[in-house]
């Protein structure tokens with residue numbers, strides 16, 4: 001569904017990523033690791049078309065990102081649930097309204113029952129009307145997760161989704177993503193939480209990728 | 224979708240209010256000038272007249288002599304002695320309809336229709352003085368020609384003013400919208416992220432600015448119409464002056480009602496253009 005072919009990404013004169021080949025197929029489960037600053041976030045932004053690759057091809061649902069019009073890109077984004085590292089919200093709206101945004105932005109009616117159930121699942125039922133700035137870091141991440149999955153996208157891209165969560169909540173988030181994956185959603189999680197990766201591998205067959213010196217490699221079998 | 228912003232709201236509503244107020248005056252000026260131009264033009268089109276006052280015995284002679292002179296004068300298309308009924312109709316406003324024109328020694332009226340550039344009134348007067356002592360040439364409508372031109376000019380200025388007001392409103396709203404778009408860059412990024420199309424994002428802004436402009440313009444139009452209604456009516460001679468021409472009469476009052484919807488359309492167009500410009504620039 002998302003395919004990167006010989007992709008390179010430059011920031012100014014600096015080549016951050018090179019020779020990246022990645023295929024996020026239907027029902028696949030990937031982890032992306034690498035030290036801070038390696039380019040995990042950059043790679044994710046390439047995957048949902050926020051960045052255009054300096055070199056190579058990025059195919060979003062079969063279409064070359066470079067050839068896509070703005071509306072086509074917007075439509076492709078509806079197929080991709082993104083959990084941003086910095087969890088961006090509309091701060092003047094409540095948590096529930098933020099979580100429902102994928103429906104609102106697509107001009108679709110918000111399924112109130114699904115919304116309530118999902119908020120309960122991520123432990124934000126009590127904060128449904130709260131404004132995002134009043135939430136803790138962990139609550140923000142859970143809200144971002146709920147927003148990413150509510151419209152049942154084909155792909156979920158999560159950028160360090162458990163960075164601010166305690167272990168118990170991390171496992172809960174992971175099991176939600178695993179459950180979605182079993183139902184056919186492709187999942188890619190950028191993280192350097194090795195325990196999380198081990199936990200996941202006990203539940204699903206996941207590929208672990210590592211960014212090292214600007215290239216994407218398969219991580220060793222020690223994980 | 225987009226948080227309200229006090230500053231751009233006040234700017235848009237205030238601009239729309241002030242501009243609508245000005246637009247109502249420009250309209251009143253334009254419609255008034257149009258009315259004056261038409262009226263003065265009508266009196267211009269009327270011909271000049273020659274009035275002959277002579278003792279009953281000499282009337283026929285002087286009239287035929289005057290007709291001969293007029294027919295020989297360049298710049299005159301036709302001449303015609305007015306019938307008693309026509310004369311009665313002309314005098315009715317002053318003396319009532321039952322005036323016995325036939326029994327009065329009224330001056331005889333000759334209607335002159337000019338051709339092309341018209342005749343030379345000075346030369347004609349000199350000839351008439353010599354040969355038809357009882358003749359008075361009345362070409363007073365002549366002095367109105369520059370007034371018709373002035374009224375037409377005023378009408379053009381009013382149209383230009385309305386156009387400038389619309390342009391200034393569009394520019395101001397576009398400025399406020401650009402400011403709002405810049406202030407809400409984060410909001411736009413989030414909406415993009417969740418798959419909102421440009422049209423959806425633009426609509427969030429256009430709806431807001433259109434409603435603000437509509438509200439401001441409605442208020443401004445109301446105030447403008449109120450101010451015009453308070454203007455003392457000038458009747459008779461005073462009403463025929465430029466000052467009396469300003470203002471709205473009868474169905475003219477419907478014209479200002481177009482100002483608020485027009486302001487809303489202007490705001491919609493300006494905001495939409497600004498939104499798409501910003502969105503495309505963001506890449």
Ligand SMILES: Nc1ncnc2c1ncn2[C@@H]1O[C@H](COP(=O)(O)OP(=O)(O)O)[C@@H](O)[C@H]1O
Nearest residue numbers: 011012016034035036037038039040041042043
């Ligand atoms: N927009 C940008 N312009 C310039 N440099 C950037 C930009 N975004 C990221 N970088 C740089 O690219 C490197 C990788 O960033 P990032 O992809 O966020 O890494 P990670 O998510 O793995 O920590 C960092 O050194 C960062 O400073």
Ligand SMILES: [Mg+2]
Nearest residue numbers: 040041085159
């Ligand atoms: Mg990162």
